[in-house]
Amino acid sequence: MVKSEGERINDFLARYGWSMQQTGSGLRYLIYHTGNGKNADTGNIAILNYTLTLLNGDTIYTSEKNGKKEFLIGKGGVESGLEEGILLLKEGDKAKFIIPSHLAFGLPGDGNKIPSKATLVYDLELIQLK
Template sequence: MLKSLIVPFLLLLVFTSCKTQKKERAKKQRITTEDLISANRYMVGQDAAAIKSYLERHELDFTETQTGLWYKIDNEGNGALVKKGNVIRLSYDVSLLDGTQVYASKEDGNKEFKVGQGGVESGLEEGVLLLRKGAKAQFIMPPHLAHGLVGDDEEIPPRATIIYHVEVLELKE
């Protein structure tokens, strides 16, 4: 009787031990929210350092917003400031931080969108709110304000910082 109980007991012990080890491995491999936040902070810091280095190398004077958008207004324009709900038409050039031009209104046509409704980079949405009709400006957008981790599946690679040169051509209520 004792011998017949030993084999099932040993099997149960081995099974339980394997299951416990599997749970422990899963705990160690699980990525926590804190891990993701920490990784994100690190990447945002790396992007900011790259932009600052670019500005220093090119001796450019830009202003940074709280979100990490860098901007320089080259021509103030006239009229009221752009506000959410306006329809805006822009001429633009978009390049990567290394100078590679990726898009331009000369080839692709002017960009028109309703401010505050999405459909464009969040950095562009934020930047145009600093402008008036006729304004010319430059925006440097880190990945989290541009096309993020994946790029745009066309010309902008994953995790790319982009530079927009814009002119506000038209502004409608």
């Protein structure tokens, strides 16, 4: 029997014992360190340290290898689930996001390392907002 993406995410959460909140869109998030900076807002440039993995544990991209991720919030240049999650944070926060495929790269993947219909797991730190 093929499991749905939601079932695979629930299995992943149970395996790691993570208790995450879920938004209406399906993004799961856990803020595990609270910073003391300003709140993220549309129009800010977000700068992140991150590790991006798949549910199977394969590491796809990291700031250590690929450089910090920097993007304008609200412009749509990154996964919609990442933008949604960043808007829940403030500078200095560390968080984990589980981004279902419909909020990530969907059917096509990213054309490089992220496969079709992949659920993404971000472990990140919002290091700066400009």
